[in-house]
Amino acid sequence: MNCFPYAAFMVFLPVLAANEDKFSTTVIGLIIAVEVVSMGMSLGYFGRLVDRHKKFWFVVGGTVLVAVATFALAFVRDVFGVTIIALCIGIGNAMAIAAATAVVAIDGRATGQGVAMGAFNTVASLGITIPPLIFGVVLVWWGVDAIFIISAFLSLAALIPFWLLVVRSRKRPVEGGVNC
Numbered sequence: 001m002n003c004f005p006y007a008a009f010m011v012f013l014p015v016l017a018a019n020e021d022k023f024s025t026t027v028i029g030l031i032i033a034v035e036v037v038s039m040g041m042s043l044g045y046f047g048r049l050v051d052r053h054k055k056f057w058f059v060v061g062g063t064v065l066v067a068v069a070t071f072a073l074a075f076v077r078d079v080f081g082v083t084i085i086a087l088c089i090g091i092g093n094a095m096a097i098a099a100a101t102a103v104v105a106i107d108g109r110a111t112g113q114g115v116a117m118g119a120f121n122t123v124a125s126l127g128i129t130i131p132p133l134i135f136g137v138v139l140v141w142w143g144v145d146a147i148f149i150i151s152a153f154l155s156l157a158a159l160i161p162f163w164l165l166v167v168r169s170r171k172r173p174v175e176g177g178v179n180c
Contacts, residue, residue: 042095046095074146
């Protein structure tokens with residue numbers, strides 16, 4: 001579900017910008033580049049932090065940062081504000097992805113790392129391809145702002161079962177896996 005806001009940002013930011021005079025195609029491209037570059041540049045940093053601290057908090061923190069920033073897209077219409085939002089989405093995604101892939105790699109020792117990473121990447125790919133289909137309908141019915149609001153709430157709502165699974169996993173001994 002962390003991919004929902006990411007997909008909403010990447011696909012529907014140009015739709016948002018098409019309704020605003022301040023955003024040229026070049027500006028939109030640069031804003032998307034800010035998101036991608038900030039994520040790429042901070043993945044290594046968060047990877048090192050994740051190796052030393054509880055991975056759970058990075059998944060939660062990154063998801064909350066992405067969700068809040070995506071929610072803010074429904075209300076911010078200036079180039080500087082949207083650029084800051086893109087930066088936050090990139091950093092939040094880096095936090096969550098670094099932690100999630102670390103957990104998958106560690107748990108993959110028991111299930112097979114190729115199987116674990118394959119399943120992770122399949123789910124992530126679905127999380128990026130399905131939202132634009134759903135949000136296309138949302139765009140027609142309620143407009144582009146609703147896409148950002150709904151994707152933010154879906155991402156935050158996904159933290160509830162995640163939290164419950166982590167709490168439950170902490171109550172049992174770990175066999176070949178990792179405690180988040």
